[in-house]
Amino acid sequence: MKHITYQGLNFRKFIAEADLRSRISEMAREISARYAGKNPLLVCVLTGAAPFAVDLFRALDIDAEIAFIRFKSYEGMASTGEVRQVMGLTEPVDGRDVIIVEDIIDTGRTMKLLKAQFEELGPRSLAVATLLSKPSARKVEVEADWTGFEIPDRFIIGYGLDIDGQARNLNDIYVLDSESSPGNSEA
Numbered sequence: 001m002k003h004i005t006y007q008g009l010n011f012r013k014f015i016a017e018a019d020l021r022s023r024i025s026e027m028a029r030e031i032s033a034r035y036a037g038k039n040p041l042l043v044c045v046l047t048g049a050a051p052f053a054v055d056l057f058r059a060l061d062i063d064a065e066i067a068f069i070r071f072k073s074y075e076g077m078a079s080t081g082e083v084r085q086v087m088g089l090t091e092p093v094d095g096r097d098v099i100i101v102e103d104i105i106d107t108g109r110t111m112k113l114l115k116a117q118f119e120e121l122g123p124r125s126l127a128v129a130t131l132l133s134k135p136s137a138r139k140v141e142v143e144a145d146w147t148g149f150e151i152p153d154r155f156i157i158g159y160g161l162d163i164d165g166q167a168r169n170l171n172d173i174y175v176l177d178s179e180s181s182p183g184n185s186e187a
């Protein structure tokens with residue numbers, strides 16, 4: 001299936017499952033080499049990063065742990081939506097080698113806030129692994145230690161990434177066809 005439709009929008013296949021798998025294996029090899037003997041704690045940011053974080057974790061060949069958090073917005077309290085708090089972290093982080101695992105860095109705002117909150121918890125080291133990054137969409141400066149794929153500033157779905165909660169269970173990643181994007185005048 002090369003083309004799919006969600007909410008009247010057309011998407012085409014962009015990154016195939018096999019390419020995701022081989023890139024994640026490469027990232028896992030690098031992370032395993034860097035963290036051998038350190039028992040790193042992978043922190044998966046729910047919900048979008050779940051498939052990537054689990055596959056990355058399973059591909060590591062060193063001792064490691066995984067934890068799952070939510071990064072919750074309190075938009076009722078702050079109209080800007082910038083008051084956001086890490087929720088659900090049960091494992092102590094102080095003195096640990098922590099790797100935040102995200103699906104995508106877009107404007108960078110989420111990762112910037114996440115990193116700041118984790119730094120306050122006193123990890124021995126803090127790193128970021130993101131499956132995807134849109135460098136041209138960056139509004140605040142933040143970089144990942146491992147990036148699976150750099151992609152253009154286009155809306156994508158699948159492999160954890162959603163459109164209103166849908167499409168996370170697709171095993172390939174799809175990109176919005178520019179012709180079906182209202183207001184996008186590019187060819």
Ligand code: IMP
Pocket residue numbers: 048102103104105106107108109110111154155156157161162163
């Ligand atoms: P940032 O704070 O702008 O970097 O946003 C990061 C979050 O926006 C990600 O964790 C995703 O949940 C969401 N996001 C950014 N780009 C996309 C996309 O193309 N498709 C689906 N979700 C996206």
Ligand code: MG
Pocket residue numbers: 045046047048049103104
């Ligand atoms: Mg996310």
